[in-house]
Amino acid sequence: MLSKEIQLEVNKGAMLPLMEEFYTIQGEGFHTGTAAYFIRIGGCDVGCHWCDVKESWNAELHPPTSVDLIVNNAASSADTVVITGGEPLTWDMTLLTQELKNRNLKVHIETSGAYPLSGTWDWICLSPKKNKLPTQTVYDNAHELKVIIYNKHDFIFAEEQAELVNDKAILFLQPEWSKKEEMTPLIVDYVMNNPKWRVSLQTHKYLNIP
Numbered sequence: 001m002l003s004k005e006i007q008l009e010v011n012k013g014a015m016l017p018l019m020e021e022f023y024t025i026q027g028e029g030f031h032t033g034t035a036a037y038f039i040r041i042g043g044c045d046v047g048c049h050w051c052d053v054k055e056s057w058n059a060e061l062h063p064p065t066s067v068d069l070i071v072n073n074a075a076s077s078a079d080t081v082v083i084t085g086g087e088p089l090t091w092d093m094t095l096l097t098q099e100l101k102n103r104n105l106k107v108h109i110e111t112s113g114a115y116p117l118s119g120t121w122d123w124i125c126l127s128p129k130k131n132k133l134p135t136q137t138v139y140d141n142a143h144e145l146k147v148i149i150y151n152k153h154d155f156i157f158a159e160e161q162a163e164l165v166n167d168k169a170i171l172f173l174q175p176e177w178s179k180k181e182e183m184t185p186l187i188v189d190y191v192m193n194n195p196k197w198r199v200s201l202q203t204h205k206y207l208n209i210p
């Protein structure tokens with residue numbers, strides 16, 4: 001249990017459960033191949049059975065860390081920061097993103113959209129999940145829609161989600177990692193037949209980087 005004082009700071013978004021931070025190459029989606037400092041915030045109740053960071057789910061395992069400290073670490077390494085998790089929109093992102101913007105950093109988010117949008121973002125990557133669908137504010141503001149393909153039904157889900165997202169969003173299909181041998185050829189065919197979609201791969205896993 002957190003003390004009352006720390007819980008209040010977390011509620012304000014002045015402290016956040018920090019799981020890890022690392023400077024790497026964005027592996028997925030529109031900004032694939034570009035350097036970015038990743039900040040992974042713990043806490044997620046969406047429960048994707050194939051999630052590749054299940055250790056992030058329980059926020060209590062990750063120490064509440066002040067936004068000032070998180071921002072200082074980020075500002076010394078990079079010009080673009082990616083906030084991920086866990087599900088970052090579990091928390092109020094207002095203060096974190098304001099402070100990162102004050103340091104002239106570009107601020108991106110990886111989100112399922114399961115909670116309403118908070119914070120100021122240069123790029124919003126929405127990766128919707130069937131078990132907890134995105135909120136309207138995230139559909140309206142997403143710059144990219146990245147749907148994970150685990151089975152054939154996910155192509156239908158992808159089309160449904162494309163109807164709901166704003167019409168400027170760039171559309172990606174990304175194979176679920178454990179099903180990539182089976183699903184990647186289907187994605188390739190699908191994109192050739194439906195060229196409004198693009199292929200996204202988890203390239204950092206091929207590069208053996210975080």
Ligand SMILES: C[S@@+](CC[C@H](N)C(=O)[O-])C[C@H]1O[C@@H](n2cnc3c(N)ncnc32)[C@H](O)[C@@H]1O
Pocket residue numbers: 044050051052053084085086087088110111112113126127146148174175176177178202
């Ligand atoms: C770990 S999630 C964290 C951010 C947020 N909770 C979300 O789901 O967007 C980061 C990205 O990894 C994707 N992802 C997670 N597990 C994956 C897997 N096994 N294969 C492919 N993509 C995966 C998610 O869909 C999301 O786009």
Ligand SMILES: Nc1nc2[nH]cc(C(=O)O)c2c(=O)[nH]1
Pocket residue numbers: 024025026027028038084085110204209210
């Ligand atoms: N290199 C790299 N790129 C990523 N893009 C999205 C990631 C995430 O876990 O949110 C991720 C990640 O974990 N590593």
Ligand code: SF4
Pocket residue numbers: 044045046047048051052053054056085086087112129
């Ligand atoms: S929403 Fe993101 S962090 Fe949460 S379980 Fe799904 S993939 Fe993992």
Ligand SMILES: [Mg+2]
Pocket residue numbers: 052
């Ligand atoms: Mg990842």
